[in-house]
Amino acid sequence: MSVTYIDAIREAQEKLLREDDRVFLYGQDIATFGGAFKATKGLVEEFPNRAFDAPISEDAMIGMAVGAAIEGMRPIVEMQFADFSSIAFNQIVNQAATHFYRTGMPIPITIRLPSGGTPGSGPFHSQSMEGIYAQYPGLVVLTPATVSDAYYMLLDGVALDDPVIYCEHKFLYRWLKAKAINGDRLPIGQARITRPGKHATVVAYSAMVHEAVRAADRLSQDGWEIEVVDLRSVKPLDLDTILASVARTGRLLAVGEAFPWGGVTAEDVSRVTEEGFHLLDAPPQRLNARDTPVPYHPKLWAAHRPTPESICEALRKLLSF
Amino acid sequence: MPTVPILMPQLGESIAEATIIRLGVAVGDSVRTDQEIIEVETNKAVMGVTTLCDGVVSEIRAQEGISYSVGTLLGLLDVTEEEVARTGVESLESIEAKRATSHSGSPAQAEANLHFALDEDAYEESPAVVPSVKGLPVPTGVLGAHYISPRMRARMDDLGIREADISAIVGTGAGGRVTVEDLERFLDYLDEWPSSQASPMRLAVADAMRRSWTRPLATVGRPILLDRLLEHRRVQTPKPGLTLYLLRAFALALTENPTTAGYLIGDKVVHPRSFDIGVAVQVEDGVVVPVVRKVDQKSLSELVAEYDDLVDRARRRRLTDQDCSGGIATVTNFGTFGLTTGTPIPLPNETLILGIGAGVKKPVWSTQVEAFLPATEADLQLTFDHRVVDGGGAGHLLNRVSALLQLPDSL
Numbered sequence: 161m162s163v164t165y166i167d168a169i170r171e172a173q174e175k176l177l178r179e180d181d182r183v184f185l186y187g188q189d190i191a192t193f194g195g196a197f198k199a200t201k202g203l204v205e206e207f208p209n210r211a212f213d214a215p216i217s218e219d220a221m222i223g224m225a226v227g228a229a230i231e232g233m234r235p236i237v238e239m240q241f242a243d244f245s246s247i248a249f250n251q252i253v254n255q256a257a258t259h260f261y262r263t264g265m266p267i268p269i270t271i272r273l274p275s276g277g278t279p280g281s282g283p284f285h286s287q288s289m290e291g292i293y294a295q296y297p298g299l300v301v302l303t304p305a306t307v308s309d310a311y312y313m314l315l316d317g318v319a320l321d322d323p324v325i326y327c328e329h330k331f332l333y334r335w336l337k338a339k340a341i342n343g344d345r346l347p348i349g350q351a352r353i354t355r356p357g358k359h360a361t362v363v364a365y366s367a368m369v370h371e372a373v374r375a376a377d378r379l380s381q382d383g384w385e386i387e388v389v390d391l392r393s394v395k396p397l398d399l400d401t402i403l404a405s406v407a408r409t410g411r412l413l414a415v416g417e418a419f420p421w422g423g424v425t426a427e428d429v430s431r432v433t434e435e436g437f438h439l440l441d442a443p444p445q446r447l448n449a450r451d452t453p454v455p456y457h458p459k460l461w462a463a464h465r466p467t468p469e470s471i472c473e474a475l476r477k478l479l480s481f
Numbered sequence: 482m483p484t485v486p487i488l489m490p491q492l493g494e495s496i497a498e499a500t501i502i503r504l505g506v507a508v509g510d511s512v513r514t515d516q517e518i519i520e521v522e523t524n525k526a527v528m529g530v531t532t533l534c535d536g537v538v539s540e541i542r543a544q545e546g547i548s549y550s551v552g553t554l555l556g557l558l559d560v561t562e563e564e565v566a567r568t569g570v571e572s573l574e575s576i577e578a579k580r581a582t583s584h585s586g587s588p589a590q591a592e593a594n595l596h597f598a599l600d601e602d603a604y605e606e607s608p609a610v611v612p613s614v615k616g617l618p619v620p621t622g623v624l625g626a627h628y629i630s631p632r633m634r635a636r637m638d639d640l641g642i643r644e645a646d647i648s649a650i651v652g653t654g655a656g657g658r659v660t661v662e663d664l665e666r667f668l669d670y671l672d673e674w675p676s677s678q679a680s681p682m683r684l685a686v687a688d689a690m691r692r693s694w695t696r697p698l699a700t701v702g703r704p705i706l707l708d709r710l711l712e713h714r715r716v717q718t719p720k721p722g723l724t725l726y727l728l729r730a731f732a733l734a735l736t737e738n739p740t741t742a743g744y745l746i747g748d749k750v751v752h753p754r755s756f757d758i759g760v761a762v763q764v765e766d767g768v769v770v771p772v773v774r775k776v777d778q779k780s781l782s783e784l785v786a787e788y789d790d791l792v793d794r795a796r797r798r799r800l801t802d803q804d805c806s807g808g809i810a811t812v813t814n815f816g817t818f819g820l821t822t823g824t825p826i827p828l829p830n831e832t833l834i835l836g837i838g839a840g841v842k843k844p845v846w847s848t849q850v851e852a853f854l855p856a857t858e859a860d861l862q863l864t865f866d867h868r869v870v871d872g873g874g875a876g877h878l879l880n881r882v883s884a885l886l887q888l889p890d891s892l
Contacts, residue, residue: 439632480656
């Protein structure tokens with residue numbers, strides 16, 4: 161028996177519903193239909209009146225969840241695609257994110273964003289929004305890359321009193337499998353060294369962790385030992401782990417699937433340059449998706465996002481500096 | 482028919498890449514062994530890529546105007562089995578067969594890592610090294626400690642190590658750079674040698690010399706006769722030191738062309754404000770340079786007391802910062818160590834240093850008596866910052882000093 165990434169998300173919600181009366185699920189077609197990706201399959205049968213179908217208004221969905229949180233509930237809201245959360249942007253960044261600052265009352269909502277690209281999904285169903293939400297004070301932004309992290313980070317996210325943006329990668333849903341959910345449960349805000357190395361550090365998160373590991377595998381054939389750091393949560397950012405890794409390797413490549421202007425990779429590079437300039441043997445580099453909308457055609461899409469090939473090439477350049 | 486690769490050859494020790502200037506062949510052309518088929522340019526020279534054997538060009542992968550790293554596949558030749566056997570070249574097929582057997586790790590294992598059916602050709606890793614002002618330049622021939630990364634700099638600062646200290650290290654990093662690991666290895670090696678703590682005086686001299694050495698320094702010299710000077714000196718009370726004669730002659734010569742002692746900074750030459758000349762005094766484990774003021778405006782006899790006081794205090798290490806600042810040039814008498822020649826290094830804030838070697842008795846031809854007569858001769862050496870002064874200017878200055886020393890009464 162194996163557990164997929166999406167199984168872990170479903171099981172975490174099941175456990176939360178079972179153990180915490182304040183938790184309920186809300187989203188489009190998430191009840192009887194079980195969600196567009198089946199992340200909530202069967203949960204409404206197991207927990208009647210704890211999973212609700214929402215109207216097609218993301219704005220109203222988050223507004224309702226904020227209200228429920230004020231009343232003491234811990235809603236988990238599923239956006240059908242991360243891309244559509246932009247319709248709820250005002251409620252998320254102006255209401256939820258600032259509420260505790262304005263009133264002293266926390267808003268413990270968790271917003272699940274099915275994020276990132278899959279072949280043939282095109283501009284409206286492929287985007288990565290973590291960098292946008294990480295910009296706003298008051299939000300916690302989680303980007304699990306493993307089955308166990310998908311499970312534990314959803315539990316930990318719901319337990320937080322702050323509004324949590326939980327970015328789950330659609331590409332990992334069924335591709336990523338584990339034998340079981342293991343006990344490697346790191347706290348939110350702590351990064352993980354996925355693969356140790358000594359010649360260069362790749363800081364990645366979500367699906368890009370797997371692409372980085374594949375790139376590191378290839379380069380290991382040429383004798384390069386690449387360290388891969390999985391950020392796990394992009395906000396808070398575990399700069400200590402990143403700096404410790406760069407201290408070992410002297411070289412940094414930050415990889416992200418989001419668009420290249422600003423964002424998580426820019427933050428990684430800017431913080432390392434600011435606080436770890438003396439650790440660097442080469443200018444820190446970034447690799448992101450290209451600065452165009454996400455293309456529909458699978459071949460264009462594969463050339464749009466970072467791949468093991470392009471990560472290898474970026475690393476070779478970095479290593480040759 | 483076997484295929485033989487045309488590779489970018491190793492064109493020199495420090496050459497990592499070369500730019501294709503001209504492709505001399507096209508697909509379908511027959512080529513002969515050692516035929517020059519591609520013209521390439523490195524940062525050092527224009528060279529030819531030659532064929533290893535006879536064959537027919539079946540593919541050209543390189544483009545003109547693009548730089549490729551050493552070992553890059555530039556094209557392919559179709560070659561007969563007999564030719565492969567004759568020349569012993571390695572065909573692409575045999576290279577790939579070797580590569581397949583040397584890579585462990587099962588294909589199934591690799592497959593398990595795949596996300597989903599991704600067309601692996603969709604993104605081709607570019608083999609070409611594209612030098613560019615954007616992003617990361619690829620260093621070629623940048624050997625040793627020419628580039629010090631922030632990391633390397635930080636480690637060197639930790640250890641109090643300067644660039645000049647690590648000139649012995651052969652770098653193993655990208656482009657031959659010295660890495661932190663190279664540095665640590667070198668230091669570990671040095672730990673096996675006896676060592677001692679350098680004195681503050683030693684470190685101060687080291688720092689000054691290191692800073693001065695960043696400039697293009699040149700040294701010129703000529704002999705001078707000392708007899709008249711020594712004769713003049715014999716009858717003086719108190720007796721001026723030989724160095725003081727030199728100091729005075731140097732100052733007077735400089736007044737005739739003060740820009741010779743100018744200091745170049747940016748696009749300006751800073752001129753001497755006053756002809757204050759330093760004198761190098763050897764002390765324990767170092768050298769100090771007290772400065773004699775307005776040497777051009779005082780006679781030798783007036784200078785003796787001031788000079789002797791400075792030298793005396795220098796030897797007793799009683800000089801103040803004031804005593805050692807503001808000089809425009811320095812005089813050093815290494816003849817006192819029995820040396821006849823030297824290439825002194827000016828202070829980092831000065832353009833000139835004038836040295837004198839030991840006087841040596843020599844037969845010198847006299848046109849008056851048509852015979853060799855014994856004379857005392859010494860070599861004058863002038864080191865100058867070649868950015869400011871040229872050989873002509875330096876020579877003129879030395880000749881003037883020499884001429885003035887022949888007229889000791891005028892000093």
